[in-house]
Amino acid sequence: MEKRKQVTTRMLHKMKEDGEPIAMITAYDYPSARLAEEAGTDILLVGDSLGMVVLGYDSTVPVTIDDMVHHTKAVSRGAQRALVVADLPFLTAHLGREEALRAAGRLMQEAGARAVKIEGGEEVLPTIRACVHAGIPVMGHLGLTPQSVHQLGGYRVQGRDAASARRLLADAEKLVKAGVFALVLECVPEELAGHISKSLPVPVIGIGAGRYCDGQVLVYHDVLQIGSTVRPSFVQSYGHIGEAIQQGIQSYVFDVKERRFPDRQHTFSMNADVLESLYGGEESGDENH
Numbered sequence: 001m002e003k004r005k006q007v008t009t010r011m012l013h014k015m016k017e018d019g020e021p022i023a024m025i026t027a028y029d030y031p032s033a034r035l036a037e038e039a040g041t042d043i044l045l046v047g048d049s050l051g052m053v054v055l056g057y058d059s060t061v062p063v064t065i066d067d068m069v070h071h072t073k074a075v076s077r078g079a080q081r082a083l084v085v086a087d088l089p090f091l092t093a094h095l096g097r098e099e100a101l102r103a104a105g106r107l108m109q110e111a112g113a114r115a116v117k118i119e120g121g122e123e124v125l126p127t128i129r130a131c132v133h134a135g136i137p138v139m140g141h142l143g144l145t146p147q148s149v150h151q152l153g154g155y156r157v158q159g160r161d162a163a164s165a166r167r168l169l170a171d172a173e174k175l176v177k178a179g180v181f182a183l184v185l186e187c188v189p190e191e192l193a194g195h196i197s198k199s200l201p202v203p204v205i206g207i208g209a210g211r212y213c214d215g216q217v218l219v220y221h222d223v224l225q226i227g228s229t230v231r232p233s234f235v236q237s238y239g240h241i242g243e244a245i246q247q248g249i250q251s252y253v254f255d256v257k258e259r260r261f262p263d264r265q266h267t268f269s270m271n272a273d274v275l276e277s278l279y280g281g282e283e284s285g286d287e288n289h
């Protein structure tokens, strides 16, 4: 099979230079990775949002490195061209360089990620530097950082006042100095996101960060409306797949209850002689009910 050219961090920088928008979406398993890849996605993010959209937690805080490895493995198997990025889960970046490197190493070596994403600014710089020095491409994540939801007091827009906007830009610049190859900006005013995108030499990928970023990312289940519990106002959905799934399963349940399924073409039969020797030929499925 011909393998298409893999997306690299260098290609992403070129895309920023050329003004070509970067399309990123989350994926959590093999089929979603295949479908997103076939649809032309540049970056597949194995987001810790998987805790909320596929594991049923009410935040990303309970997600473990084992969860991330498990799902990243599945996504990596489904990805050929797209760059697979995996989130470092809650706390991992704060447990010291060694712990963070071990976790990032598992995502790369065991699970096949080609980069990791780390939430936070100033406070995670040593971790980011350690990963970059070890040859692990790191994507930053500023603005609304969902792993800090309990500290932020909810999923709120960040960087609205002058002081926090300045802090955000300063953090972004420090992340670039520490070596991130790209930055996710979540839930910030578009003027700020635009200014940061213009100021930084690396691609800025927005989610709820407006029109002036170098790329966009959304959660798979939001794009397709597959039963997500949160409904951020920055989401645009491009399908009603949850509804389609429910309708399909409803029809299946109906057919089972009405004995319309299975039909002849879905069943296996015995040869007549075997049937004869077993039951004397007096019984056949059709007369059973």
Ligand SMILES: Nc1nc(=O)c2c([nH]1)NC[C@@H]1CN(c3ccc(C(=O)N[C@@H](CCC(=O)O)C(=O)O)cc3)CN21
Residues within 6 Å of the ligand: 048, 049, 052, 053, 060, 144, 146, 155, 156, 157, 187, 218, 219, 221, 222, 228, 229, 230, 231, 232, 233, 234
């Ligand atoms: N399905 C899903 N989509 C996501 O984008 C997502 C997750 N899950 N889980 C992890 C985090 C949580 N995220 C969220 C969740 C809610 C809002 C939200 O409702 N924000 C308000 C902002 C209100 C304000 O401060 O003015 C909004 O109206 O969008 C934003 C991001 C982003 N991530």
Ligand SMILES: CC(C)C(=O)C(=O)O
Residues within 6 Å of the ligand: 026, 045, 046, 047, 048, 049, 050, 087, 184, 186, 207, 217, 218, 219
């Ligand atoms: C929302 C994106 C950026 C993310 O971090 C996730 O899906 O976990």
Ligand SMILES: [Mg+2]
Residues within 6 Å of the ligand: 047, 048, 049, 060, 087, 146
């Ligand atoms: Mg995340």
